[in-house]
Amino acid sequence: MEAFKSTSASTVSCAMILRVVEADRARKVKLSTQPASVSALIQILKDQLQLDLEFSLQYEDPDFNNQLTSLDDINELPQKAVVHILPVQSDGSTTSTEILSDVSNPERSKMCPRDFPIPQFSYDVELRLRQGNDEFEKSGKGLKLTRDQKHDILEKLGSTMYDFKAYPDDKQIGKVAEALVTKHPCLKEPGSDTGWNGWKTSLKFKMGNLRNKMRKIGCLEVTVNAGKRSQGHPENEPSHSKIKKPRRSEVNYLPNFPQGEDEASLETVRQEIAVEVQKTEKNTSLIHKNMEKTFALRRQNIVSGSPSVNEFLNLWPALRITSELFAEYQRVTNENLPNKFYAQLDYLLPCLMTILRQKASKTGKTADTLANLLKVHDEQELHDVNSRRTTVIRGLPVLLRDKDIGFFRTTLIDNPEVLTEDAPVSLLTVVHENAAAPIHYDPVRVSVVLENEVVTTHSQLPEAFLVLFGFMYALHLKYPKGLAKTFEFVQKVLLGMDDGKLSPSVQTLKNELM
Numbered sequence: 001m002e003a004f005k006s007t008s009a010s011t012v013s014c015a016m017i018l019r020v021v022e023a024d025r026a027r028k029v030k031l032s033t034q035p036a037s038v039s040a041l042i043q044i045l046k047d048q049l050q051l052d053l054e055f056s057l058q059y060e061d062p063d064f065n066n067q068l069t070s071l072d073d074i075n076e077l078p079q080k081a082v083v084h085i086l087p088v089q090s091d092g093s094t095t096s097t098e099i100l101s102d103v104s105n106p107e108r109s110k111m112c113p114r115d116f117p118i119p120q121f122s123y124d125v126e127l128r129l130r131q132g133n134d135e136f137e138k139s140g141k142g143l144k145l146t147r148d149q150k151h152d153i154l155e156k157l158g159s160t161m162y163d164f165k166a167y168p169d170d171k172q173i174g175k176v177a178e179a180l181v182t183k184h185p186c187l188k189e190p191g192s193d194t195g196w197n198g199w200k201t202s203l204k205f206k207m208g209n210l211r212n213k214m215r216k217i218g219c220l221e222v223t224v225n226a227g228k229r230s231q232g233h234p235e236n237e238p239s240h241s242k243i244k245k246p247r248r249s250e251v252n253y254l255p256n257f258p259q260g261e262d263e264a265s266l267e268t269v270r271q272e273i274a275v276e277v278q279k280t281e282k283n284t285s286l287i288h289k290n291m292e293k294t295f296a297l298r299r300q301n302i303v304s305g306s307p308s309v310n311e312f313l314n315l316w317p318a319l320r321i322t323s324e325l326f327a328e329y330q331r332v333t334n335e336n337l338p339n340k341f342y343a344q345l346d347y348l349l350p351c352l353m354t355i356l357r358q359k360a361s362k363t364g365k366t367a368d369t370l371a372n373l374l375k376v377h378d379e380q381e382l383h384d385v386n387s388r389r390t391t392v393i394r395g396l397p398v399l400l401r402d403k404d405i406g407f408f409r410t411t412l413i414d415n416p417e418v419l420t421e422d423a424p425v426s427l428l429t430v431v432h433e434n435a436a437a438p439i440h441y442d443p444v445r446v447s448v449v450l451e452n453e454v455v456t457t458h459s460q461l462p463e464a465f466l467v468l469f470g471f472m473y474a475l476h477l478k479y480p481k482g483l484a485k486t487f488e489f490v491q492k493v494l495l496g497m498d499d500g501k502l503s504p505s506v507q508t509l510k511n512e513l514m
Contacts, residue, residue: 019082116179159210187199270290329473355509420447427468
């Protein structure tokens with residue numbers, strides 16, 4: 001009788017028992033009461049299972065031989081049920097005990113490659129895959145993996161992906177899954193339209209596992225997104241909103257401090273840099289060394305603090321030195337900005353000039369604007385590489401139909417300050433005469449203006465434009481809204497960063513160039 005009472009009490013105290021199935025594991029969840037809605041159940045699962053991703057739910061419907069059915073009404077869920085988690089986005093994370101790849105060096109050395117390199121798996125898994133590929137080639141029969149074998153594959157793939165990017169997007173994860181089944185065709189899924197959709201879903205979970213693990217050990221790149229909404233903190237932002245992550249192929253978006261350093265010690269180094277920059281005879285090697293050392297502190301200030309440009313450059317005046325700005329760009333992207341930019345621009349200059357002339361020969365506002373630029377260009381006595389660079393940079397926004405109003409500004413040498421007003425981002429060309437001309441090849445100077453302040457000054461427009469692009473990455477600034485396609489062209493076509501989808505006008509210009 002006592003035993004019967006005990007069992008009854010247990011049943012009453014547990015109103016619902018769920019078996020929650022993820023990509024490569026399942027866990028039991030007991031609920032004392034039935035949740036009020038499906039969204040309430042999702043939040044409970046996030047809290048109890050420490051899930052940090054957006055997902056929907058399906059359940060095994062007993063009315064249809066346990067076929068998976070989308071859970072839209074909480075009352076449809078049986079008291080004892082099996083629910084499956086389906087990730088909606090690639091920003092999520094789940095709790096796991098995977099062993100991470102070596103993170104002793106917090107800075108990445110390369111960006112995500114276009115062709116993902118499938119890593120070497122453990123000896124037994126590699127042997128099994130070799131046998132499976134041979135059998136698949138003979139009979140077309142796929143390989144059935146054990147749970148441990150699948151776990152090893154996902155762990156190695158996830159760790160390799162994390163070495164390139166903490167927050168790969170949906171397309172990038174799909175490419176990894178596709179590369180896996182291309183190298184090992186025995187892993188193709190017979191019930192999938194692509195042959196790798198299931199692997200893609202599993203990899204989304206695996207990346208979430210790694211991010212959550214890194215968050216727990218204090219990796220700044222992912223801890224910056226901690227503290228989102230939960231059952232204990234319902235007032236916080238939703239877990240999927242305002243995620244701080246690389247968006248323009250930044251390789252080192254938010255690295256940790258160097259070993260043995262903290263914010264206080266790096267602040268002392270920052271002050272040393274500020275003092276050295278003020279000297280007439282600067283120790284440039286010391287400045288560079290200390291800028292390398294304090295890189296993580298700057299990124300933390302920029303990403304987490306969002307300071308104004310003037311405030312930040314007052315703290316880090318070395319970034320006004322062109323060589324140090326380009327070095328900072330290389331720390332963020334692992335790319336040499338001037339070398340790559342000028343090499344690709346100069347390679348495309350003949351074709352770009354031809355396209356400019358073709359467009360200028362037609363009718364319309366765009367043609368007229370280009371014709372005026374080329375008229376001034378053709379009147380120059382000296383036609384060198386710098387004049388062609390200048391013409392192309394001024395003509396790109398016209399070709400791409402960007403709105404460059406207020407970006408390219410020109411003023412006489414006697415009154416340059418006026419044109420820095422209402423100039424969040426602009427290039428100010430200062431000339432001796434004829435400020436109304438559409439383009440100038442021999443200016444007094446060209447200034448980079450950010451947030452209405454002149455931050456650097458240069459002798460020619462191409463260099464000023466390139467420095468401005470460097471500031472976009474070094475200071476984590478948004479591209480000028482009216483020139484988004486021009487900067488997209490520089491980023492994705494000239495510099496080859498991010499092979500994602502191009503806007504229609506950029507794609508058209510790229511096709512013409514190819």
